[in-house]
Amino acid sequence: MSGRIAMVARLFATLLILLSVVLPASAAPSPTYQARAEQLVRILTAPGEETAYFSSLFLDSVPVDRWRAVAADLRAQHGKPLTLGAVRQDSATAGQVEIRYERATVGFTLVVAPQPPGRVVGLRIVGARTANDSMAKVMAEIAALPGVTSFAVATLGDGPPQLRAAHRADAAMAIGSSFKLTILSELARAVEAGERRWSDFIPLGPKSFSGRLLHWPDRAPMTLHSLATAMIAESDNSATDTLLLALGRDKVDAMLVTTGHANPDQALPLLTTAEAFALKMPANGDLRRRYATAAPDARRALLQEAASRLTADKVDVGSVAETPTAIEEIEWFASATDMIAQLDWLRNHGGDALPIMAVEPGIAPADARRWAYLGYKGGSEPGVMAMNFLARRQDGQWRAISASWNNSAARLDEARFVALMTRALNLLAE
Structure with missing residues (x-):
């Protein structure tokens, strides 16, 4: 993704x-x-x-x-x-x-x-x-992209995040693999509470339909730290589904509320990657329609009822690889302010999650090196792109940046979006 x-x-x-x-x-x-x-x-x-x-x-x-x-x-x-x-x-x-x-x-x-x-x-x-760049220019270009966009920059300190620049910052957006930050947050919480250790082993699985770990042996012993690193740095879907179910969907869902999501009923329950893309399959149109209009508890019941239809082997990747598919119905949803609140929670409670977030900075290494620390998680699929950064300046000040771009009618120019976010980060680093 x-x-x-x-x-x-x-x-x-x-x-x-x-x-x-x-x-x-x-x-x-x-x-x-x-x-x-x-x-x-x-x-x-x-x-x-x-x-x-x-x-x-x-x-x-x-x-x-x-x-x-x-x-x-x-x-x-x-x-x-x-x-x-x-x-x-x-x-x-x-x-x-x-x-x-x-x-x-x-x-x-x-x-x-x-x-x-x-x-x-x-x-x-x-x-x-x-030449003569500014945050206003960057936001204007983001706002002009086809489809719908959202963007926010916040200063992080002792109190709540303080927005410095925003465009539709409270709009709910499809965020793709950015939801994996919620799983990382629950793992960090469990470690901080003494319920888990980063070095704990669990078996790999259930696997998803893509990612490097898909080809590893079934039930291979993996540390929580290794799974979290694969989930965040590589966006590995098998690592993601393994962690989500091992930590407990109820606990991960609760973490979405803990980290400050403003409209959890829209986003819950957090789907596994296999469930999400199985629901997008044409054969599961009846389930998709029921799921999209149901309340969270009814959605949870539907996932249990239809579990055999929502496994990774039911996903035909080719059917969702080229055009946007049900991105307004079956997705992971959050606003830019929701994502900034989650990044701030991780800043304060993440512990060893922060180095994991810095493995893949999301932008060119030269631009990443402008920052004393740059943590990142994004998400993408046809019609969906999101980028979220937790950044500490060389002077010690913290910033959080979140942006999403959705277009249900066409694929996105991902390189263009990366370029815009790189410009925003470079301006903030100065």
């Missing part, structure tokens, strides 16, 4: 993204180096000519399709590449290059092989300067 969001960020990491663009007065580059710098604009603008531009050494580490995904994500974030900026050659083979995009200037370290024809053997993004 949210694994695609992490993939977008990891594509940037493949190119060793760092932080800032600072190019002093340039030394005169050689003709070969200057030519490769000029060609970089074209390589970043559209697919094609990569095998003539990059060396086989580079393409072994960053295959053409991966490079094209990175270039596309840069365009989604900064607009079209327009022109070559400053070029500085620092040695016989390496130097610094600026590319001016529509909305930013992006810097690269460019390394060219000394042997003719001087193909590029190294390319490293060293940061971006977004």
Whole structure:
């Protein structure tokens, strides 16, 4: 579910993204180096000519399709590449290059092989300067996305979260795998209360329909810590369903209330991933309609009554992989303010849950390193995307950021949403 969001960020990491663009007065580059710098604009603008531009050494580490995904994500974030900026050659083979995009200037370290024809053997993004950016601009772009959106930023301290910027912050949204933070919260509560230990072993299962652990042996012994890490950092659905049922659905549901959800009747009971997607199956249309209109207790009874129809083997992933399916009926629902309240609860009570949340930061590592701490959990499926961050600035101040985008009529431009949230985080880090 949210694994695609992490993939977008990891594509940037493949190119060793760092932080800032600072190019002093340039030394005169050689003709070969200057030519490769000029060609970089074209390589970043559209697919094609990569095998003539990059060396086989580079393409072994960053295959053409991966490079094209990175270039596309840069365009989604900064607009079209327009022109070559400053070029500085620092040695016989390496130097610094600026590319001016529509909305930013992006810097690269460019390394060219000394042997003719001087193909590029190294390319490293060293940061971006977004021109005249502001939180108001970011929120306006989020609000303009097709479908419905919600966004909120809060300062966290001794009292309740204090909103700093908001767009439909109290609107209930489909949040996908973000609901896994509630399971993590219940596990953290149980550990804090002495009822569980992170090192406790439980058997893997019941498995869901996707995720790395789907292929592990049935009932493999797993620590609670390992399952929680797979659930949050990889969004592993088998780890999720195992933890939800092992901790007890009633206790996890109660944690949704404890952490401050404003409308729990809309969200409860929290479905396993297998149940949620089984309910989306065409064959279960009758169950889906009954579930969507029922009160929480009736929903719980329906899950027990129809348990044999709501198992992972009843899920045909292909039927829900391309188009939004019942995202307004069968989902996990919360507002941005609900998610911020939960992030604040985890800040105060999470303990070892906080390092787990920081394993996969959700954005490019360079941008994540602007923060002293950055915890993340998101969610996505066709028509649904959510991103939630718990962040501590270098000066010690805490922020929580939550955003969701729903469109029941079309798939979403996930790279665009990641770019918007990256801009918001970078503004807050300053």
